Amino acid sequence: MSWLKSDASGDLLKWGMDTLTHLRKLGLFSARVPRYTSYPTAPVFSTATGASFQTKCMERLDPSEPVSVYVHIPFCERLCWFCACRTQGTTSLAPVERYVDASIAELDLWRDALPEDLRMGRLHWGGGTPTIMTPAMIHKLGAALRAALPAAAPFEFSVEIDPTAVDAAKIAALTAEGMTRASIGIQDFAPEVQGAIGREQSFEATQRCVDMLRDAGITSLNTDLVYGLPHQTEERLAETIEQVLALNADRIALFGYAHVPTMAKRQTLVDETALPDDEARFHLANFAALRLRKVGFEQIGIDHFARPDDSLSVAKRAKKLKRNFQGYTDDTCPTLLGLGASSISRFRQGYVQNASATAAYLKRIDAGQLAGHRGHFHTAEDRLRGRAIEMLMCEFHIDLDILEEEFGAMVSILGPIHDAVLRKFPGLVSLREPVLAIAPQGRPLVRMIAHCYDAYTPYGVNYSKAS
Numbered sequence: 001m002s003w004l005k006s007d008a009s010g011d012l013l014k015w016g017m018d019t020l021t022h023l024r025k026l027g028l029f030s031a032r033v034p035r036y037t038s039y040p041t042a043p044v045f046s047t048a049t050g051a052s053f054q055t056k057c058m059e060r061l062d063p064s065e066p067v068s069v070y071v072h073i074p075f076c077e078r079l080c081w082f083c084a085c086r087t088q089g090t091t092s093l094a095p096v097e098r099y100v101d102a103s104i105a106e107l108d109l110w111r112d113a114l115p116e117d118l119r120m121g122r123l124h125w126g127g128g129t130p131t132i133m134t135p136a137m138i139h140k141l142g143a144a145l146r147a148a149l150p151a152a153a154p155f156e157f158s159v160e161i162d163p164t165a166v167d168a169a170k171i172a173a174l175t176a177e178g179m180t181r182a183s184i185g186i187q188d189f190a191p192e193v194q195g196a197i198g199r200e201q202s203f204e205a206t207q208r209c210v211d212m213l214r215d216a217g218i219t220s221l222n223t224d225l226v227y228g229l230p231h232q233t234e235e236r237l238a239e240t241i242e243q244v245l246a247l248n249a250d251r252i253a254l255f256g257y258a259h260v261p262t263m264a265k266r267q268t269l270v271d272e273t274a275l276p277d278d279e280a281r282f283h284l285a286n287f288a289a290l291r292l293r294k295v296g297f298e299q300i301g302i303d304h305f306a307r308p309d310d311s312l313s314v315a316k317r318a319k320k321l322k323r324n325f326q327g328y329t330d331d332t333c334p335t336l337l338g339l340g341a342s343s344i345s346r347f348r349q350g351y352v353q354n355a356s357a358t359a360a361y362l363k364r365i366d367a368g369q370l371a372g373h374r375g376h377f378h379t380a381e382d383r384l385r386g387r388a389i390e391m392l393m394c395e396f397h398i399d400l401d402i403l404e405e406e407f408g409a410m411v412s413i414l415g416p417i418h419d420a421v422l423r424k425f426p427g428l429v430s431l432r433e434p435v436l437a438i439a440p441q442g443r444p445l446v447r448m449i450a451h452c453y454d455a456y457t458p459y460g461v462n463y464s465k466a467s
């Protein structure tokens with residue numbers, strides 16, 4: 001297997017065709033497996049674990065440990081065809097106003113269950129498009145959050161921003177509410193690609209948005225890009241990357257396009273014949289990674305890049321990188337409270353997801369009930385498997401010593417899985433006690449390898465392709 005030695009640094013661009021052939025044989029281009037933003041993944045959640053479990057978990061929180069809060073705003077002014085996020089288009093602000101009021105009512109329901117004096121260490125507003133809110137709505141929601149959960153020190157507040165749906169007044173409102181980090185959607189700047197995903201966005205408008213955010217004192221700025229979009233070519237992605245570099249972001253997320261039209265109906269608008277094929281997609285990802293590393297970004301996990309001084313890189317070097325529903329994070333807080341439709345809360349005891357459809361969510365809140373609708377109670381084995389999967393997704397290895405410190409003798413139940421993984425991916429995974437490691441050439445397989453540790457998820461059409 002000479003190709004294994006072809007490039008120990010993991011510069012995939014230099015890989016030979018035999019490597020690709022090998023990865024293909026192992027199933028890289030056919031497997032459909034989760035992206036493991038949680039374990040178990042949301043499709044496994046059950047309605048047997050809902051609001052009463054949520055109440056118990058909330059009541060048992062330790063008030064001396066600050067929590068993280070995620071607020072979901074499921075509205076957009078435009079609906080991009082490629083998007084798999086839970087959101088709906090609206091031309092009127094009335095449903096947004098109604099939703100913000102419901103979220104504030106949900107906070108009141110939280111207060112009945114949460115211990116007094118609980119503080120918030122992190123706040124993230126995502127969506128959808130949080131910047132669809134007017135400054136008045138931003139202040140109303142911000143004030144309600146602060147009243148329910150005063151900010152701890154340190155406090156980070158990040159917001160997902162659509163550069164075409166924001167203005168100076170909205171940024172000023174967010175800054176006044178304490179925003180410290182921002183993430184802006186770009187995806188691709190090429191007009192051909194933008195046309196094919198129903199998302200028009202000029203470089204100039206994006207630059208203006210970045211300038212406003214920097215002027216407002218934002219020091220941690222993320223941009224989202226996607227590879228594998230229709231009509232995307234290496235030349236077009238190269239141009240997009242140079243434009244993104246000119247924006248001087250601290251982080252760049254480069255997600256693989258997840259084409260799941262059976263789940264995300266709006267993706268039926270995407271012309272499948274224009275999608276890059278498996279190999280083209282693979283090369284797009286590797287080409288982009290190579291360029292970003294060359295200009296000094298550190299590669300974080302499967303789809304993030306960060307400047308070496310950014311907190312995500314710092315967390316990676318300190319082996320404190322974590323994975324949550326937004327992707328990679330430096331947030332080490334064990335508790336995440338999810339506010340709004342479809343939001344997921346993570347407790348030590350397990351996960352709870354709020355009612356997904358906005359109408360169902362509003363109905364629950366109007367009836368004065370917590371919105372928890374489905375979830376999963378964590379067994380000790382779930383926690384162990386989840387930690388192993390998180391280590392793989394964050395570090396491309398499993399440190400068995402660390403697992404043993406946390407879980408004791410139970411770690412031995414993973415033994416047969418390690419053996420199976422070593423057999424299934426020969427030469428690409430090694431076990432030198434105490435570390436099971438994926439070789440640089442095997443990294444594209446990480447979701448498939450993680451799947452071996454997953455006791456719940458069958459291969460299925462509802463997941464995106466492993467590559």
Ligand SMILES: C=Cc1c2[nH]c(c1C)Cc1[nH]c(c(CCC(=O)O)c1C)Cc1[nH]c(c(C)c1CCC(=O)O)Cc1[nH]c(c(C)c1C=C)C2
Nearest residue numbers: 034035036037038041042084085127255258260325463464
């Ligand atoms: C901002 C939009 C969101 C993205 N992900 C989520 C939101 C709110 C949250 C989310 N994504 C998935 C789940 C299920 C649980 C899990 O798999 O861990 C949740 C709660 C999974 C998922 N995400 C995408 C797809 C196609 C799926 C289904 C299963 C899978 O393929 O793993 C697409 C997708 N959504 C987002 C990204 C970045 C992305 C693809 C890269 C954003």
Ligand SMILES: C[C@H]1O[C@@H](n2cnc3c(N)ncnc32)[C@H](O)[C@@H]1O
Nearest residue numbers: 082083084085185224255256257258
């Ligand atoms: C929140 C971020 O999620 C990414 N995103 C949204 N939908 C998809 C998808 N189907 N595939 C990959 N990434 C996606 C976009 O980059 C967006 O900005």
Ligand code: SF4
Nearest residue numbers: 076079080083127128
């Ligand atoms: S990419 Fe952003 S703006 Fe576009 S539909 Fe998805 S959430 Fe809305």
